[in-house]
Amino acid sequence: MSTTIRENGVGTELRRWRGLRRVSQLELATLAGTTQRHLSFIESGRSRPGRAIVIRLAESLGLSLRERNDLLTAAGYAPVFAESGLEESALRPVRAAIEQILHGHLPYPALVIAPYGRVVAANDAIEVFTEGAAPELLEPPVNMLRLMLHPDGMAPRVRNLAEWGRHIIENLRARARRSPDPRLDDFAAELAGYVPQAPVGPEHLGFSVPMRLASADGELRLITTLTSFATATDVTLAELHLEAFLPADQATTELLRRRAER
Numbered sequence: 001m002s003t004t005i006r007e008n009g010v011g012t013e014l015r016r017w018r019g020l021r022r023v024s025q026l027e028l029a030t031l032a033g034t035t036q037r038h039l040s041f042i043e044s045g046r047s048r049p050g051r052a053i054v055i056r057l058a059e060s061l062g063l064s065l066r067e068r069n070d071l072l073t074a075a076g077y078a079p080v081f082a083e084s085g086l087e088e089s090a091l092r093p094v095r096a097a098i099e100q101i102l103h104g105h106l107p108y109p110a111l112v113i114a115p116y117g118r119v120v121a122a123n124d125a126i127e128v129f130t131e132g133a134a135p136e137l138l139e140p141p142v143n144m145l146r147l148m149l150h151p152d153g154m155a156p157r158v159r160n161l162a163e164w165g166r167h168i169i170e171n172l173r174a175r176a177r178r179s180p181d182p183r184l185d186d187f188a189a190e191l192a193g194y195v196p197q198a199p200v201g202p203e204h205l206g207f208s209v210p211m212r213l214a215s216a217d218g219e220l221r222l223i224t225t226l227t228s229f230a231t232a233t234d235v236t237l238a239e240l241h242l243e244a245f246l247p248a249d250q251a252t253t254e255l256l257r258r259r260a261e262r
Contacts, residue, residue, distance in 0.1 A: 010054065010075035011043040017061045017071075020180070031060035051077045064179060065238045083235035086120060094229075094237060095121075101242060107260030109222075110244040116187055117145030120240065125260065128215055129154055144243070145172075145187075149194040159212035159219065165195030167209045210248040217255050221248035 018028055029039040034053060041047035049057070054075045058068040069079035084090045102110050102123040109129060111122035119142040130138055134152035137143075147153040149165050158164055172188040175181075213220045222245040232238035247253040 010049060010071065011045050013071055013074045014039075014043050014057060017063065017067075020178070021061055023061070028057065028060055032056040049075055051075070055080070065232070065235045067179060069235065081233060081235050081238075084237075086236060091234070091237065098242070105244050107256045108245055108247065110242065111144060112240055112242050113144055115239050116184065117143040119144050125256065128213070128220065128256075128259065131215060132157070145191060149191050151194060154213065155194060157214040159214060160210075162196045163209060164211045165191070169195065211245075215255070217259060218251070220252045220255060222246065222252065223248050 014028075018025070023031075025039050025043070026036045029036045032039075032053065033056060038047065038053075039057075042049045042053075051072065054072055054077065055068065058071045063071065065081040066083075069081050072079055082090075086095065098112055098121055102112070102121060105125075106123055107125055109123065109125040111126055112120050114120050129144075129147065133147060133154065134150075137147050137150060137153045145168060148158070149155055149161070149168065155161055155165075169188055169192050172184060172191070176184045176188065210221045210223050213222060225244050225246065227242040227244065229237050229240065247256060
């Protein structure tokens with residue numbers, strides 16, 4: 001029997017992820033509770049890792065649940081994290097909680113976004129974003145990031161489009177650097193094509209870049225917060241995040257309240 005085990009590809013994947021995370025063999029081994037020698041044997045194909053150590057290595061590398069499943073598959077094991085449809089009964093309590101959160105955020109806009117900007121739920125206040133947008137951009141499933149930056153979407157109403165657009169695109173590129181994804185690279189490149197290249201000034205509040213959005217009722221200044229399900233054990237749920245917009249000044253607060261009352 002050969003002393004090397006190369007058919008599973010897990011060693012190649014571990015080396016790739018270590019490179020992306022800039023973690024040495026010794027650092028990763030220490031984090032995962034194993035030895036550098038054992039990790040070296042796994043990476044070189046001389047040892048096939050057990051399922052438990054693969055999971056610990058994936059956790060130590062900070063991989064997403066989907067990426068952890070992929071690493072398990074590369075090691076020859078079945079995925080351990082389920083990927084449920086959002087409409088399935090298993091996620092019914094989550095859907096109810098999401099609806100309560102979205103409703104509770106009124107009169108301010110809030111929405112739940114899946115990977116690549118796809119909107120899966122939103123409250124009524126997001127109509128301030130869809131105002132005047134081309135119908136094709138509002139066909140389900142709506143892509144919120146494209147709607148924000150597309151010239152037929154919100155872009156003509158975003159007074160600081162260069163700065164706000166750069167903020168969105170840099171976040172996407174940072175995510176792609178952490179978890180390489182050609183589709184995400186292509187999406188970021190598409191969005192970058194919508195954003196002006198003119199230099200922008202440091203228009204911020206000291207802690208956040210506000211979006212300055214023209215509306216039928218006046219200019220809104222909004223900051224955004226992102227919330228994820230940090231303890232999720234389902235791939236679908238782990239990949240969702242809540243994007244909630246908050247007023248950056250009192251005028252915006254009053255304007256949104258008046259819109260809600262109507």
